[in-house]
Structure formats: C-alpha cells, structure tokens
Amino acid sequence: MKFIILALLLISAAFPTVSFTTCNPQLIAQIQELYLKLEKISESGVNVNPQIQELNEALQLLQNCSNLKEAEKLIQQVNSSIPQLESEASALYLEHQIVKYSTIAALIVLGFLTYYFGPRFLWKAWVKMRSKWVVK
C-alpha cells in the first residue's frame, strides 16, 4: 500500500500539472463568466469583439502569470461595459422582433391581397394585352 502511495506521489511529482488556472483561479472564473455573458449578448447581434479581445489579452497575461494587475484591469473594463452592451442587446432584440413580426404580418396580408385581387388583376392584364387581337 505504501509503495502504491509512494509511486502515485512520484508520478504526480514527475508530471506537474502546469494548469495556469492555479495562477489565479478567481480571475479565470471571472473571465469565463464574462465570456458567457458576452456570448449571450452577441446572439442579439451586438458587436462584442473588442471585449472578447480584452478578455483574450487578460487570458494571455494570466497564462504567463506575468502581469496580474493588468489582467485584472482588463477584466474590470469588460465587466463595466456589460450593462451598456446588455441595453444595446435588448434594444437590438426588440428591433429584430419588430422587423420579424412585421415581415410575417406583411407576407400574410400580401397573401390575402394576392388571393382576392390577383386573379382579377391577372385577367385584366390578360385582356389588356390581347385588346387589339381580332377574332377572324
């Protein structure tokens, strides 16, 4: 049993998991949380590329464990821009919904108009096109 434990300890020492989440797991968790928010916001069509880029920069800083303050600053910047982006997203969502349902309503109305007035218009045009025809 002791040998097994010793062997496991040696193996774990031989393969140090250089997981950079150990560098600052709280910041990584914050970045992941912000990413999910940005992903949701981007579904409505809002451009979140600048924020994504900032988060990525923060990730690269954390990767090197080099400049945690700068990484934290970038995360805060993105975090502070979320409310503004969310309001833009809701406005854009409303706009998309209005356009979508207006288009559906217009298509339905157009269908009815075509159904009622289409044949009349078609035959009028047909008669007009052949108005100069002579039956011999």
Next chain:
Amino acid sequence: MIEDEVLGVIMAIIVVTAVVAVTLAFFSPSNNYTAIGLLGTNGKIGNYPRHLVVNQSVTLYLFIYNHEGKAMYYIIYEKLGNYTTVLNSTYPGYDLPVLNVYHVIVGNDQNVTLPVVVKIPYPVINGKVFFVLYYYNGSEVYSGEWLQLILNVTE
C-alpha cells in the same frame, strides 16, 4: 410587346428565384466547425522536434480557426501518452498526465496562433504529446478534436 412564351419563362425564373432565396434565407444549413493545426518551431508547417532532452523546452504553435458562428472559449490540454495511446473523437485521454493547459478566446471567423511549450520531465521513447481541444460553455466540453506529436526524450 413581349411574347407569351417569353413572359412565361420570365415569370418561372422569378418564381424559382424567389423560392430558392426564401429557402436559403430561412433554412440555410449550418456548417459550423473549428479547425486546429500544429505548426513547427518557426510558426509554419514542418520543423517539428523529433528528439528532446529531458526538461528541454521547445515552443511550437497551435493554429486555431473558429467557424462556429460565435466567439468560442477554447481550452487546450497538453497531455503525454506513449506509442500505444490512441485518442478518438469520444475519448480525450482522461487518464493521461497533463503537461500544460492553455485558454484562449477566438472570435467568430477569426484565427489565433497560440505558442505552446513542450517540456517533458523524463525519458520517453516514441512518446506522444497530445493537444486536446475542449470548449467552454458553462462547463468544459471535449470538441472531439486533437493533435499529436511523436518524439523521443533522452537524458
């Protein structure tokens, strides 16, 4: 005056075009994917290390292209296996020791070239270094994609 046949053909073209346009607009097939590739020490295909000394660091580059239709949070696990280790689209090598973990966010239709460090702490013959791609959507999900590099590590 347009002939009846010509008018008929024009109307048919208009109707077919409209049907195709509506179909494409509402039922366009999604073709989402992520492409990954391992680049050598100079950031290009080729120049892959075959032999390393124990604890020697070598920097390679991982190219990731995102065509998933949205920004993606990728997590890449660098793992070490031996020549019998085989990964597939459902098995990402759960039991393999992890050498490194990389996190990166890639915008839609954008790519990134990520430097990755290979450093192996003990001798291996025909060892396989795997780069296993996960994505994050609230939890880590194996994408089914991975790369491998075969090398020998000597004292």
